[in-house]
Amino acid sequence: MARTIFERRRYEKEYYQKNRERLRKRQSFYYHSNLEYRKKAIERAIRSRRRCWENFKIKRLELISKLGGKCEKCGFDNPIALQFHHKLMDGRAKKRSQMYEKAFLADIEKNILDIQLLCANCHIILHGELKNG
Numbered sequence: 001m002a003r004t005i006f007e008r009r010r011y012e013k014e015y016y017q018k019n020r021e022r023l024r025k026r027q028s029f030y031y032h033s034n035l036e037y038r039k040k041a042i043e044r045a046i047r048s049r050r051r052c053w054e055n056f057k058i059k060r061l062e063l064i065s066k067l068g069g070k071c072e073k074c075g076f077d078n079p080i081a082l083q084f085h086h087k088l089m090d091g092r093a094k095k096r097s098q099m100y101e102k103a104f105l106a107d108i109e110k111n112i113l114d115i116q117l118l119c120a121n122c123h124i125i126l127h128g129e130l131k132n133g
Helices: 005-018 020-033 035-068 102-109 118-131
Strands: 082-086 116-120
Touching: 020 035, 035 102, 082 118, 102 118, 116 118
Parallel strands: none
Antiparallel strands: 082 116
16 A cells, blocks of 8 residues: 555654664674765765855855945955854854854845944944944
8 A cells, every 4th residue: 555755754764763762783893894975975975065165165255246245334345254253243153163164154145134244344344333332
Protein backbone atom coordinates (compact mmCIF):
# COMPACT_ATOMS: atom_id res chain seq x y z
CA MET A 1 0.00 0.00 0.00
CA ALA A 2 1.40 3.37 -1.02
CA ARG A 3 1.96 5.93 1.71
CA THR A 4 1.53 9.64 1.33
CA ILE A 5 4.62 11.78 1.63
CA PHE A 6 3.51 13.00 5.07
CA GLU A 7 3.03 9.47 6.37
CA ARG A 8 6.43 8.48 5.04
CA ARG A 9 8.13 11.47 6.69
CA ARG A 10 6.41 10.73 9.99
CA TYR A 11 7.46 7.07 9.75
CA GLU A 12 11.10 8.00 8.96
CA LYS A 13 11.20 10.44 11.85
CA GLU A 14 9.82 7.88 14.29
CA TYR A 15 12.22 5.22 12.96
CA TYR A 16 15.19 7.56 13.41
CA GLN A 17 14.15 8.46 16.96
CA LYS A 18 13.77 4.79 17.91
CA ASN A 19 17.08 3.74 16.29
CA ARG A 20 19.15 6.89 16.76
CA GLU A 21 22.11 5.34 18.59
CA ARG A 22 22.40 2.38 16.22
CA LEU A 23 22.24 4.64 13.15
CA ARG A 24 24.82 7.04 14.56
CA LYS A 25 27.21 4.21 15.34
CA ARG A 26 26.85 2.85 11.82
CA GLN A 27 27.44 6.31 10.29
CA SER A 28 30.44 6.89 12.54
CA PHE A 29 31.93 3.50 11.69
CA TYR A 30 31.49 4.13 7.97
CA TYR A 31 32.99 7.61 8.23
CA HIS A 32 36.06 6.47 10.19
CA SER A 33 36.68 3.33 8.15
CA ASN A 34 36.33 4.97 4.75
CA LEU A 35 39.16 7.41 4.09
CA GLU A 36 37.97 8.26 0.57
CA TYR A 37 34.53 9.17 1.86
CA ARG A 38 36.07 11.48 4.47
CA LYS A 39 38.21 13.23 1.87
CA LYS A 40 35.23 13.74 -0.42
CA ALA A 41 33.06 15.00 2.46
CA ILE A 42 35.70 17.54 3.44
CA GLU A 43 36.18 18.65 -0.17
CA ARG A 44 32.40 19.09 -0.58
CA ALA A 45 32.23 21.17 2.59
CA ILE A 46 35.10 23.38 1.46
CA ARG A 47 33.58 23.90 -1.99
CA SER A 48 30.21 24.72 -0.49
CA ARG A 49 31.68 27.23 1.97
CA ARG A 50 33.77 28.85 -0.76
CA ARG A 51 30.70 29.16 -3.00
CA CYS A 52 28.69 30.73 -0.16
CA TRP A 53 31.48 33.22 0.52
CA GLU A 54 31.71 34.20 -3.15
CA ASN A 55 27.95 34.72 -3.33
CA PHE A 56 28.11 36.82 -0.15
CA LYS A 57 30.81 39.07 -1.61
CA ILE A 58 28.85 39.56 -4.84
CA LYS A 59 25.61 40.38 -2.99
CA ARG A 60 27.45 42.75 -0.63
CA LEU A 61 28.94 44.66 -3.56
CA GLU A 62 25.48 44.91 -5.15
CA LEU A 63 24.06 46.39 -1.95
CA ILE A 64 26.97 48.82 -1.65
CA SER A 65 26.32 50.05 -5.19
CA LYS A 66 22.57 50.41 -4.41
CA LEU A 67 23.47 52.61 -1.44
CA GLY A 68 25.66 54.89 -3.54
CA GLY A 69 29.02 53.12 -3.38
CA LYS A 70 30.71 55.59 -1.03
CA CYS A 71 30.67 56.74 2.57
CA GLU A 72 27.80 59.15 3.21
CA LYS A 73 29.97 61.31 5.50
CA CYS A 74 33.41 61.54 3.93
CA GLY A 75 32.98 60.07 0.44
CA PHE A 76 35.49 57.22 0.84
CA ASP A 77 34.72 54.65 -1.86
CA ASN A 78 36.83 51.53 -1.24
CA PRO A 79 34.27 48.71 -0.79
CA ILE A 80 36.61 46.78 1.52
CA ALA A 81 36.24 49.44 4.24
CA LEU A 82 32.55 50.25 3.74
CA GLN A 83 30.11 49.10 6.40
CA PHE A 84 26.35 49.08 6.84
CA HIS A 85 25.00 51.24 9.70
CA HIS A 86 21.46 50.69 10.97
CA LYS A 87 19.96 54.17 11.45
CA LEU A 88 17.34 52.80 13.83
CA MET A 89 20.10 51.22 15.97
CA ASP A 90 18.41 47.81 15.85
CA GLY A 91 21.44 46.18 14.26
CA ARG A 92 22.81 44.96 17.57
CA ALA A 93 19.77 42.70 17.96
CA LYS A 94 20.42 41.30 14.48
CA LYS A 95 24.16 40.74 14.78
CA ARG A 96 25.71 39.28 11.68
CA SER A 97 27.64 36.81 13.76
CA GLN A 98 24.34 35.28 14.88
CA MET A 99 22.89 35.01 11.38
CA TYR A 100 23.98 33.45 8.16
CA GLU A 101 25.51 35.85 5.69
CA LYS A 102 22.56 35.32 3.37
CA ALA A 103 20.06 36.30 6.07
CA PHE A 104 22.17 39.32 7.04
CA LEU A 105 22.21 40.68 3.49
CA ALA A 106 18.53 39.88 2.97
CA ASP A 107 17.73 41.90 6.09
CA ILE A 108 19.76 44.84 4.80
CA GLU A 109 18.08 44.65 1.39
CA LYS A 110 14.64 44.51 2.99
CA ASN A 111 15.35 47.55 5.19
CA ILE A 112 17.55 49.45 2.74
CA LEU A 113 15.96 52.81 3.62
CA ASP A 114 17.03 52.34 7.26
CA ILE A 115 20.66 51.59 6.33
CA GLN A 116 23.45 54.13 6.00
CA LEU A 117 26.68 53.30 4.15
CA LEU A 118 29.74 54.47 6.11
CA CYS A 119 33.46 53.81 5.97
CA ALA A 120 34.95 52.02 8.97
CA ASN A 121 36.37 55.23 10.48
CA CYS A 122 33.15 57.22 10.21
CA HIS A 123 31.18 54.25 11.54
CA ILE A 124 33.38 53.99 14.64
CA ILE A 125 33.25 57.75 15.19
CA LEU A 126 29.46 57.77 14.86
CA HIS A 127 29.04 54.97 17.40
CA GLY A 128 31.47 56.72 19.76
CA GLU A 129 29.44 59.91 19.52
CA LEU A 130 26.18 58.04 20.07
CA LYS A 131 27.60 56.20 23.07
CA ASN A 132 29.12 59.27 24.71
CA GLY A 133 26.15 61.49 23.98
